[in-house]
Amino acid sequence: MKTLGMIGGMSPESTVSYYHIINREVNRRLGANHSAEMLLYSIDFETIAAMQRAGDWRQAGEVLAAAAVKLAAMGAQAVVLATNTMHKVASAIEQAVDIPLIHVVDVTAEAVKRQGLNKVGLLGTRFTMNDDFYTERARASGIETIVPTEREQAEIHRIIFEELCLNRFTESAKAYYLGVMERLAEQGAQGIVFGCTEIGLLLSPQECPLPVFDSAQIHALAAVEFVLS
Numbered sequence: 001m002k003t004l005g006m007i008g009g010m011s012p013e014s015t016v017s018y019y020h021i022i023n024r025e026v027n028r029r030l031g032a033n034h035s036a037e038m039l040l041y042s043i044d045f046e047t048i049a050a051m052q053r054a055g056d057w058r059q060a061g062e063v064l065a066a067a068a069v070k071l072a073a074m075g076a077q078a079v080v081l082a083t084n085t086m087h088k089v090a091s092a093i094e095q096a097v098d099i100p101l102i103h104v105v106d107v108t109a110e111a112v113k114r115q116g117l118n119k120v121g122l123l124g125t126r127f128t129m130n131d132d133f134y135t136e137r138a139r140a141s142g143i144e145t146i147v148p149t150e151r152e153q154a155e156i157h158r159i160i161f162e163e164l165c166l167n168r169f170t171e172s173a174k175a176y177y178l179g180v181m182e183r184l185a186e187q188g189a190q191g192i193v194f195g196c197t198e199i200g201l202l203l204s205p206q207e208c209p210l211p212v213f214d215s216a217q218i219h220a221l222a223a224v225e226f227v228l229s
Helices: 012-030 045-054 059-071 086-097 104-114 126-130 133-140 150-160 171-186 215-228
Strands: 004-008 036-040 078-081 119-123 144-146 193-196 212-214
Touching: 004 059, 004 215, 012 036, 012 215, 036 059, 045 059, 059 078, 059 086, 078 086, 078 215, 086 126, 086 133, 086 193, 104 133, 104 193, 104 212, 104 215, 119 126, 119 133, 119 150, 119 171, 126 133, 133 144, 150 171, 193 215, 212 215
Parallel strands: 004 036, 004 078, 119 144, 119 193, 193 212
Antiparallel strands: none
16 A cells, blocks of 8 residues: 555645545455555645735745655655645645645546546636636646636635635525536536535535536545555
């Protein structure tokens, strides 16, 4: 079994999901009392959130790169970043260590293609939806992404930071997200990517009007493939 290094804390809620998914799947495949060989570096989310608000992505990249260096020094053989938004600075991590970064966009795009789809709606933080680091990388893999309107993006972003990241899940938030998904479907979306690791805590695939690609689930299972490779 290989040793996985996980950079978490962004938010703690999603990091818990990654930890559970990875260990439960390893145990399902290996049985007995098996669990993943894993190192976790959990960052104070407010530190990163403040850098996001200030647009200081360079410093945020340095913080995450430093975390990756520590994980590698402790024996991690690959890094998984338990967040979508901070893949905006993935290159800083990749340049800092010699071990691979399991990139969330790559594995999510592959999951979409396996279902025979090529056009999906993208939900996430404002940074994920409004910046091309996600959409362009998906396009390079053959997947076109549609994003909500600016007004919808603002409310989706607010709900993520003011509710979901704080373990608050309301019916009003659920109804809003479902409404956005309906409008994306009208624009030709064949599926919906949960491009924020907390959205899957609010909504189940069965509640959604289109096939769902939960990036946290997909990403965590890709980490399992590495661990057991």
